[in-house]
Amino acid sequence: MKIPYSNLKFSFSALLLLLCFTAIAQTPGSIRGKVTTSDGKIAEYVSVQLKERKLSTLTNTKGEYKLNGVKPGNYTIRVSAIGLNSDEKNIIVTSGSIAVVDFVLNESASQLEAVTIKGKQNRYKIDKPSNSLRLDAPLQEIPQNIQVVSQGALTDQQIISMSDGLVRNVSGAARVEHWGDLYTNITMRGSQIQAFRNGFNVVNSYWGPLTEDMSFVDHIEFVKGPAGFMLANGDPSGLYNVVTKKPTGVNKGEATLTLGSFDMYRATTDLDGRLSKNGRLLYRLNIAGQNKNSFRANEYNNRYTIAPVISYQIDPNTKVTAEYTLQHAKMSNVGSFYIFSPDGYASYARNFTMLAPGLEPTKINDHSLFVNLEHKISDNWKLNAQASYFNYQQRGSSMWPDSVATNGLVRRSASIWDAFSEMTLGQMFLNGSANTGGIRHRILAGLDVGTKNYFADWNQKTPLDTIGGEFNPSSPIYTVDKSFPQFNRNSSVEERAVRGGGLMDQRYTGFYAQDELGFLNNKIRLTLAGRYTYVSQSTYGGAAQTAKHFTPRVGLSVSVNSQTSLYGLHDQAFVPQNAILTSGESADPITGNNTEFGVKKDWLGGKWNTTLSFYKITKNNEVTTDAFNQGKSIEIGQKVAQGIEFDIRGEILKGLNLTANYAYTDAKVTKVNEGVSEFVAVEGQRTPGSSKHTVNSWLNYKVQSGILKGSGLSGGFTYLVDRATTTFSKTNPEQNLPDYFKLDAGAFWEKNNLRLTFNAFNLLDKYLYNGGYYSAGYYFTSAVYYWQAEAPRNFRLSASYKF
Template structure:
């Protein structure tokens, strides 16, 4: 009742704010200073957009940096006559007169003396300070700098990923984000934790989630950057968990004829090659393309483990005219590994008491093969400089043919060494269809500016899985402390029937519409965001029946600019997702809802070369599902879930990244996270820690590049990840809550000379035994521990050529 009362009051307060601000806007319309701005694009001498070029007003400190498409905006310009100056290192400044009229936006187009090829070379030379991203991608649907957004958003650029030699989402991406961590999981799917929740996975603003075990995580060869959005973010991307979302932005055509080829090798017989081609397919520059190709093979640090992988990612973009563009993108990823689940260790004694290279798999296993394909289509229509319509759709197809392992348990009474291994088929088919249409626009009423966003969002997923065939793998004499491999016969499976017939089917979908208005006051210094989203969720499975729920979720935000580089913000928003399933009494679960209250401070330093965000928040999650260990079903073999009442997660986060001094780029972040069960029907569970969080996470990464001398282009990198107060996954009884503290250090050296680059990185320099894990119960009722190790000290080296 208290929650209903608070939400009703919130709606009344929000309505009151609308009335007050509307009244206030009319009151100041005649007295406020008129808003004017200059917008435009900078192009090269051959007509291509000129990215990352400085545009400023002569005899003024007002200016802007062009984005990747050469666009810029200088806001809050008083009416008058100005001279614009465009500066590019190594080329003469370009000057252009512009007249700024009262209450109007002046449009200009400027042309540099440099060609596209010359701009490409300038961009390559200047890549040492690209740790900072000031603008979100178009897929986040925001039309403003990040410093003005009333929410914590951190961008991980492709330069950061390259310096850290990250090849997929599992390999240290989280070190660049405050409070983010990776839970123990299979190596082909991402299970990232943000603010006490599994992060929602998106690609180019589209929800790619099909099931907890699909799709395949993206290879970094196709990735331009990764955006981490804290909080529900329902109006930024789509439906999702309250903790946060990561949005993978794939590489798109730029219009420059250029390319990169990279060869890499590393420990555990790792060999990798990637190719990135970018350019024009037509002489008039209207048909553009991007093509990324990658192939990789490597063994694991565990016995008999290996991964073979390749990806193909072509993109075509057609510029119909100045107002219309169509982009079509296809991604194919293939992965081959021996068996799912072979990366876990198991023991009755406790965590970490087996060697790092321990495994339960055998060398003669049939491979598990995964084919992951997607087609994405985007259409953009620009009505005017202030109004734009975007329509996009995605079709994602995931196919897995293979098997998985999980132990039956320690079957010999009183023996903690002899493990019975089990194996079963795991074939799966996942299909995800999503479509989104949204409109961005700006207009004014009196002295108040309105930045509006509205749209529809639809998604529907089918997942078919066959776990029905399997049995014991060998006998119960597999000694985990003295393992003997070989002589175990492989199981055979009947795949004569289509997976849609023999598999268990899960359906999940939603449709929603939303509208958001950001009202700007006092020359846009004060920005008030009012928004609402209405969502209908549907989930169907043979085990769980049909769940259908609808809900209106509000959003209220305030952001105030102390100056053009500094802002304070606050936001309140709500999440709403389906809770599919039935409890042990076959009753459906209520939807999962979450409230997020957040306050923060943002500042850009050194003309945008360095950014900082500090935020405090409190999240309340209702109707949380947890494992029901009190009601096992020994006949059917089910492990039921139960609604664990309410969780409260609160914390502090700080993110700093960019160029501190010329040549020194840093990524430094810290997060304090406190998550507990705040309410539950079972009183003894109140006060339990939320599984999977780490109370303290602190990450640092430093890269210094020499700017002069004969060794210009030589760089050195060093970084560490530290986690303390780690709460194990799947813990709900105040026992075995904490895992050991985590500390990993990495260091590397690189060199750029002309068009060549070389990068050498040593991961886990201290050769620490690192893992994540959780307790569980085996098939014989024994309490066991399972964990997933990380590799020991290992090396990677890459040689690249840019042309």
């Protein structure tokens, strides 16, 4: 039967209309909402799941979430974070509608922060800086190269202090003038960088601060380039910021026992939890004890650390945190790590020492106290205020030769080194955001104040060998010809410091402001900032000198897409110097310019990231020791450091974590002031402590399934090429240091709450060292090489139990 065309046309039209109505009737809806905590704060990175559809997402930095493409129907939506109680709500989604479902988690923001970080399971990659860096933004959006060494990296590499192999995790960073495990002294981008803790500059003399024990450290942030606009006075080359452990609100603990080569015994305990049922009063307590000898005879470094922290949530918008840390060290004579010879580096056996047994130990008590107040003014504005007090007490001595003869004979001596340091520091800063038209403003403003005083008695010295009875390194006899030093300590170290000129002090005030302007939905971010700093300081008993300076800062960051950003930065630095010039005047502050460009990229949804940066730093007025006027300094002229740095860190594949980096550093003297001897510095000379090429890696793989699940292997290396000496001197190939290669490897196993970690360090058993060269007349009548050797192949085994 033939169907009329008109009927066919009508039927087709009716069918099409029916399909349209059906499609309209089935238009997907969406679900959105906001998740907050019981104390009214935003819940970031919380899992939100639609149970029936297996559709899930995470809340963003505003606590907001959205699930699109949800077919009409009845659903259960679940909000959870690992380690916390979940919450569920039933919801009906209708065609084309937006359902709004908000949640309030019973836990506080501090509890949530701890478990969401744990839930990310990324041992090496951290996406946001600590609050103490003051930058309320993801690292990818900040127009500066900032690298973070995570708690996972510290654990995997069995790092126990700041001076214990930590720098391998950051491109271009290296230690010079080791001083054993007393001071860290890290160089980067051609200069020694400043040491910070929780946002405070804790440098009070050239020799400090005491290297932090890792038992109370959460992670370490390396800021490359100047950050003086936000963190008090900082070197143009950068700084490292030690971030201490804080309470999380989750009741948990961990105990670790470590055994190692050279009679190393170490135990740590980390306790964390609530002191009140409502979760408003929290605590954290870290305790560590350590006995450790050396591969050299008569050397030891025994320490204990106690670090309690208390935080109290006064109301939903205000929290106060107080923490105290005591580090006690009892160690052999400080200068014993140095070896001197006229015949070149490593001319004696690696385990050779000049230390005489029986010298009194050096004892140190390092106290620090922090009080921090956080107050949320509104959803867009928050205020932070913190104060700190540091008290450092040292009683001991340091070895240093009176003479080194051309035949290698050494006349050893021991000088008293008693010191007292006191610092009182304060900060207050405001973070906020606002919108004007289509421009987003991310605002930072603050005030820094500080008072630092350092007193030292190093003016009593006793020779250990007589003239004619010098110490012979070729046939060492460690008894001393004279009696051991009996230093006069009848008066306080402050009084003795005044008599001997061992005084340093500094008072500073700084104001700063920054506005980050976000354009095109915050895809383009322009940073405009400035800082005004006033400093008054004196050194070695000299008259107080004052200086004031304004340092501007301009930065640009552009998000190419959600995982890639380009940045550029130009800023200046202002760094006071503790030195008396040969002329008798105090040294001018260092001023400098920094220009930097880079690319930051996250990969595989943010599981790992890379940073590539290019920089040039110019520094003026930097001083060094005057070779022919002992105890005095001289301004060199101008230094320029430029280079390329590349860092990669994170989970590359499931269970495979990597930290790797490369740095090319071209740091040299570009201008020499009149009167500077060629034995101190010459134009074109490399700056002390720099390596032209630095390559590091650390790889950690954990088996994910099967009979070996929970076990894994790790390993890495450090390779330094074309190293300069650690002192300024007239350069020739013999004086520069040889290339350095260190290989480490290990294995681990973990199941439930138990983890075993084993590492072998310096696996190839190479003779590794760092050192320098003194031209004739610098300290000694003849030219002398000096170095500090590192340990031969050695091992550590740790057992950790979480409860």
